[in-house]
Amino acid sequence: MNICVVGSGYVGLVTGACLADFGVHVTGVDKDASKVEALNRGEIPIYEPGLATLVRKNMEADRLSFTTDLGPALEAADAIFIAVGTPSLPDGSADLSFVRQVAESIGDHLNGYKVVITKSTVPIGTGQMVEETIRQRAGGEQEFAVVSNPEFLREGSAIEDFMRPDRVVIGSRDERAVEMMLDIYSPLRIADVPFVVTNVESAELIKYASNGFLATKISFINEVATLCEKLGADVEVVARGMGLDNRIGPKFLNSGPGFGGSCFPKDTRAVAQIAHDCDERFRIIDAVLEANEAVKERMVTKVEAALGGSADGKTLAVLGLSFKPDTDDIRESPAIEIAQGLAARGARLRCFDPEAMEEAKEELPENGDRVSYHGDAYAAADGADAVLILTEWNQFRKLELENLAKRLTQPLIIDLRNIYDPSRVAAAGFRYVSVGRGEAAPGKDEPVRSRVLVGDGPL
Ligand code: UDX
Numbered sequence: 001m002n003i004c005v006v007g008s009g010y011v012g013l014v015t016g017a018c019l020a021d022f023g024v025h026v027t028g029v030d031k032d033a034s035k036v037e038a039l040n041r042g043e044i045p046i047y048e049p050g051l052a053t054l055v056r057k058n059m060e061a062d063r064l065s066f067t068t069d070l071g072p073a074l075e076a077a078d079a080i081f082i083a084v085g086t087p088s089l090p091d092g093s094a095d096l097s098f099v100r101q102v103a104e105s106i107g108d109h110l111n112g113y114k115v116v117i118t119k120s121t122v123p124i125g126t127g128q129m130v131e132e133t134i135r136q137r138a139g140g141e142q143e144f145a146v147v148s149n150p151e152f153l154r155e156g157s158a159i160e161d162f163m164r165p166d167r168v169v170i171g172s173r174d175e176r177a178v179e180m181m182l183d184i185y186s187p188l189r190i191a192d193v194p195f196v197v198t199n200v201e202s203a204e205l206i207k208y209a210s211n212g213f214l215a216t217k218i219s220f221i222n223e224v225a226t227l228c229e230k231l232g233a234d235v236e237v238v239a240r241g242m243g244l245d246n247r248i249g250p251k252f253l254n255s256g257p258g259f260g261g262s263c264f265p266k267d268t269r270a271v272a273q274i275a276h277d278c279d280e281r282f283r284i285i286d287a288v289l290e291a292n293e294a295v296k297e298r299m300v301t302k303v304e305a306a307l308g309g310s311a312d313g314k315t316l317a318v319l320g321l322s323f324k325p326d327t328d329d330i331r332e333s334p335a336i337e338i339a340q341g342l343a344a345r346g347a348r349l350r351c352f353d354p355e356a357m358e359e360a361k362e363e364l365p366e367n368g369d370r371v372s373y374h375g376d377a378y379a380a381a382d383g384a385d386a387v388l389i390l391t392e393w394n395q396f397r398k399l400e401l402e403n404l405a406k407r408l409t410q411p412l413i414i415d416l417r418n419i420y421d422p423s424r425v426a427a428a429g430f431r432y433v434s435v436g437r438g439e440a441a442p443g444k445d446e447p448v449r450s451r452v453l454v455g456d457g458p459l
Pocket of ligand 1: 151152153154155156211218251252253254255256257258259260261262263264323324
């Protein structure tokens with residue numbers, strides 16, 4: 001079987017490498033010649049754990065190659081995955097011009113039965129558009145089928161998510177295409193992964209509804225965190241208590257500075273737009289978007305309050321700039337927005353991120369002592385008035401607190417990802433400000449330590 005994956009961005013690369021690892025031949029196509037050259041040298045343009053090894057392994061086995069030449073790759077393929085970008089337009093809807101261009105090329109090069117799979121997150125009805133575009137260009141001579149097979153890959157664990165997914169969704173109205181998809185994914189079927197086979201529209205909506213629901217969980221717990229701060233409750237314990245209810249589940253209930261990245265903000269805006277296009281309103285999604293904007297502003301105010309009311313003239317060691325750990329991606333990163341907000345209020349920022357500093361410099365340019373970048377967390381803390389944790393990289397969970405204290409002008413940690421146990425930080429002599437939990441400081445103990453008990457012993 002020959003597979004062509006159009007678009008060698010994040011989704012395309014992961015999809016191509018993983019499919020090649022299933023044992024099929026994959027040609028990755030991208031119009032960016034320098035990217036294709038680099039890929040053919042085995043250089044991976046993005047940071048994703050395990051991806052470089054998987055790409056090189058399958059290139060060496062002659063199952064994976066890259067080209068800029070779309071036509072021959074399309075003609076040789078039995079199945080074509082479309083994994084090109086669908087950026088947001090100013091009104092929040094997805095820009096489909098790249099998808100349309102690929103559909104036109106497929107129509108121009110259709111030389112036999114092919115299955116065309118949309119992998120990019122696309123508005124409901126895109127499958128229909130792709131089908132019509134191909135049919136118009138191909139002139140009705142050749143058979144083909146369109147399939148929606150949305151991706152549910154998380155950055156930082158994309159390979160794992162592809163190889164061990166909770167489910168695979170296949171939408172089509174052509175049984176032959178469904179059979180081909182089940183064959184492509186046979187290694188996952190053997191591993192008992194559930195497959196949802198349905199029509200294209202339902203498949204497209206499963207993706208949006210899933211991401212909208214997950215974004216709702218995050219905004220929900222972020223609003224609960226605000227209440228916790230007002231009421232003297234602890235959001236970590238509240239989330240734990242909620243999550244132990246099987247109907248709710250413990251995942252995606254980590255409060256913090258809001259969701260970011262290339263998917264959740266874009267997809268939630270797109271869901272709102274989809275509803276609007278149907279003359280409806282998705283009221284909960286509207287509220288989720290509003291809450292996600294509000295939480296970032298609330299975080300800036302919170303940092304200012306922790307610094308005594310104003311950030312003006314204060315120096316912060318900013319730890320973490322990517323939208324989440326294990327990625328260099330800063331797209332719609334709350335960390336960047338909050339850092340920008342603090343810089344605008346006169347704070348001096350001494351930044352460090354393990355992977356995303358080069359990317360961050362584009363949005364938060366170096367500017368003398370107003371915005372500077374440093375080699376590690378300790379160097380960033382030199383002479384700062386507080387440490388501000390914005391992204392929960394593992395290395396920030398184990399900072400040597402004594403070493404930090406020596407470098408700071410005062411022992412203050414503002415942790416917007418709740419990665420520390422407040423009592424431990426307080427015991428090390430720090431004032432500790434986090435999200436949805438009371439402020440901790442030396443000598444300020446809770447009378448009852450929160451814990452979850454099962455049977456006789458603590459968990
Ligand atoms: C997401 C979806 O999880 C994935 O299924 C989809 O295909 C693409 O979008 P990703 O954007 O890589 O993946 O990141 P994810 O781990 O889901 O986190 C998204 C954002 O939500 C991050 O900013 C993260 O910090 C935030 N988040 C996540 C929270 O604030 N709290 C949580 O409990 C979980």
